[in-house]
Amino acid sequence: MFIEPSIGKRKSSGNKGQIEVICGSMFSGKTEELIRRLNRAKIAKQKVEIFKPSIDKRYDENDVVSHNENSIRSTPVNFADDILLLSGDCDVVGIDEVQFFDEQIVAVAQKLAVQGKRVILAGLDMDFEGNPFEPMPKLMAIAEYVTKVNAICMKCGDLAAFSFRLSDAKEKVVLGEKESYEARCRKCFYEDKK
Numbered sequence: 332m333f334i335e336p337s338i339g340k341r342k343s344s345g346n347k348g349q350i351e352v353i354c355g356s357m358f359s360g361k362t363e364e365l366i367r368r369l370n371r372a373k374i375a376k377q378k379v380e381i382f383k384p385s386i387d388k389r390y391d392e393n394d395v396v397s398h399n400e401n402s403i404r405s406t407p408v409n410f411a412d413d414i415l416l417l418s419g420d421c422d423v424v425g426i427d428e429v430q431f432f433d434e435q436i437v438a439v440a441q442k443l444a445v446q447g448k449r450v451i452l453a454g455l456d457m458d459f460e461g462n463p464f465e466p467m468p469k470l471m472a473i474a475e476y477v478t479k480v481n482a483i484c485m486k487c488g489d490l491a492a493f494s495f496r497l498s499d500a501k502e503k504v505v506l507g508e509k510e511s512y513e514a515r516c517r518k519c520f521y522e523d524k525k
């Protein structure tokens with residue numbers, strides 16, 4: 332489990348800011364882990380702002396919601412740059428579904444961290460073809476902390492790092508849940524890949 336190197340008193344301690352990335356396949360617990368860290372920051376009396384791309388309205392228009400229905404209030408934004416304008420003087424910025432943001436999210440995360448903020452980003456590291464899902468690789472490169480979480484393979488019960496798309500759709504972005512995707516281990520993913 333990720334243990335914060337420090338938490339609380341960010342402004343008064345002349346904080347340097349940091350970037351944390353939570354990555355993995357679908358159903359691996361990225362959103363749960365993001366919510367856990369943000370709730371702990373709130374308990375430590377940190378001012379927290381949470382964002383998600385407005386494209387993601389699967390469970391709720393505004394909230395970030397995990398597959399097991401944990402939720403936290405968030406602000407949907409159209410562009411990564413909006414986060415810079417809306418994060419104000421907060422201590423901690425949480426961002427979910429980061430893979431749906433434009434490349435600008437990398438500069439935005441960097442700027443927020445340079446301002447002294449703790450920036451926590453959660454997103455898919457691979458797409459349905461098993462390829463890196465930009466801009467996640469760049470964010471992982473500039474982060475101080477990267478946490479990779481695994482789901483359970485829906486075919487064999489092993490650990491799963493891949494998101495298997497059940498439909499024949501070839502577009503990179505196809506929103507969906509259990510009806511459209513399964514968490515798979517490498518073997519079960521490549522066995523059935525079209």
Ligand SMILES: Nc1ncnc2c1ncn2[C@@H]1O[C@H](COP(=O)(O)OP(=O)(O)O)[C@@H](O)[C@H]1O
Pocket residue numbers: 355356357358359360361362363364396397398399481482483484485514
């Ligand atoms: N194949 C699976 N492996 C692990 N957890 C699963 C799976 N399918 C459903 N879940 C549920 O999904 C939850 C994680 O949801 P969430 O944090 O939203 O994941 P992510 O954001 O990575 O898609 C788990 O706690 C579990 O209840």
Ligand SMILES: Cc1cn([C@H]2C[C@H](O)[C@@H](COP(=O)(O)O)O2)c(=O)[nH]c1=O
Pocket residue numbers: 356357358361362389454455457458459460494503504505506507508512
């Ligand atoms: C693999 C893959 C996924 N998506 C979509 C499907 C879901 O709407 C989100 C991922 O949500 P989660 O919180 O990580 O479960 O992304 C996609 O558009 N393209 C893909 O290749």
Ligand SMILES: [Zn+2]
Pocket residue numbers: 484485486487488489515516517518519520
């Ligand atoms: Zn498997």
